[in-house]
Amino acid sequence: MNATTSTLPTLDLPSPEGQLISYTMSGPGDFPRPEKPLTSRKVYAAAHVVPVMTAENVPGAPAQLDWEATLAYRHELWSYGLGVADAMDTAQRGMGLDWKATQELIRRSAAEAAAVVRSQRHPALAGRSVRDLIACGAGTDQLDPAGVEAGGSGLEAVLAAYQEQLQVVEDSGAKVILMASRALAKVAAGPEDYLLVYSQLLERAKEPVILHWLGPMFDPALAGYWGSDDVPAATDTFLQLIQSNAAKVDGVKVSLLDAEHEKQLRAALPMNVRLYTGDDFNYPELIDGDEHAYSDALLGIFAAIYPAASAALQAYDAGESARGREILDSTRALGKHIFAAPTLYYKTGIAFLSWLNGHQSGFQLVGGLHSGRSLTHLAHTFVLADQAGLLRDPQLAAARMTSLLKTGGLA
Secondary structure: OOOOHHHOOEEEEEOOOOOEEEEEOOOOOOOOOOOOOOOOOOEEEEOOOOEOOOOOOOOOOOOOEOHHHHHHHHHHHHHOOOEEEEOOHHHOEOOOEOHHHHHHHHHHHHHHHHHHHHHOOOHHHOOOOHHHHEEEEEOOOOOOHHHOOOOHHHHHHHHHHHHHHHHHHHHHOOEEEEOOOHHHHHHOOOHHHHHHHHHHHHHHOOOOEEEEEEOOOOOHHHOOHHHOOOHHHHHHHHHHHHHHOHHHEEEEEEEOOOHHHHHHHHHHOOOOOEEEEOOOOOHHHHHHOOOOOOOEEEEOOHHHHHHHHHHHHHHHHOOOHHHHHHHHHOOHHHHHHHOOOOHHHHHHHHHHHHHHOOOOOOOOOHHHHHHOOOHHHHHHHHHHHHHOOOOOOHHHHHHHHHHHHHHOOOO
16 A cells, blocks of 8 residues: 555444444555556456436436546546446446437447547557457347237347347447347247347347346346256357357356356357456456466456456466456455445446546436445445555545535434
8 A cells, every 4th residue: 555554534434233433544556557458368347327417317317428527437447458348237228328328328438449549548558459448238228128029029129129239339330249138038938039039140240249148136137048047058058159159259248146157158168259257256266267267357346446457467467377366356355345235236336436536526326326325335335445455545535435424424
């Protein structure tokens, strides 16, 4: 840590046990920006969106985004050598970010990435392509699943929705991430319907895509994805799709929070198909790998821990794998806390840390999602982030935490 204890703020914080405790901050870690591209792992940080602070950010209201702050956050991630996964679950797809706002987000973020490539603004991205910098989600959330009928007509509606979004992402120049679909989960009769829809999408795709398998802990509407609640059976269907279309699959992002399952899937993938871990609990061991393989990463937690994540990857690049693992392990407690059940509210923690670190002027999310965690939960997020060295300006973070405690009647 860079500051002495005597210069660091002390706050009275509510503990997980419900008591107020005196906490003295530790100070920021030493996480320099890389001076050259990261090469040991291919990684994307799934970024959140920043709303207009004066907008009507309540459930059901159209998303109004602060484009300057939203795009600046992507530059912050790029400056640490990380790619950005945009218009994903972290950006509140299906939880406040409507399709109209999503289209604009995809176009603006991809255009910003293209400008970065042209300008060589960030040394850590030298020689990188737009698709290395930005990958965007294509799903079906312009459909209301409740209005989609089972059977052939429903499958046709799902396919058309996917194709519309696929076109938007491809036209932007970003890499395509085929997201899991609530509507498909509702109308599919079994594994064969998933294979039918996805096979047509992969045939239609101009460039290899990333396939996304999001578990029900992130979105209960996705239970039984790939045609079965039995994970091994669903995995067989998933692998069948990949093996039949390997030339069109850049990689797979798996978010089931099951490290052993990911290792088994990783070993079964065709050569040249990447496993981008989406396991926000077990990412240190999965990225570190074993004697056989390692996982690349496409993670929401990386939007919160990006300075440490970059430092870890720099260590791996330098052949210092033990140091890289040590840095990742130092963030694990924070990851488990932010993604604790109900996991779908992890976006609240991502935005909270963005606010504490000065990347947005207020602690808000579209759709009112900033209310998704308790003040005690957020206080512990503050402590764990500080202990991991991820509160970059202790005075600012302490002042903002104190203001939130006052609002909540705790200071």
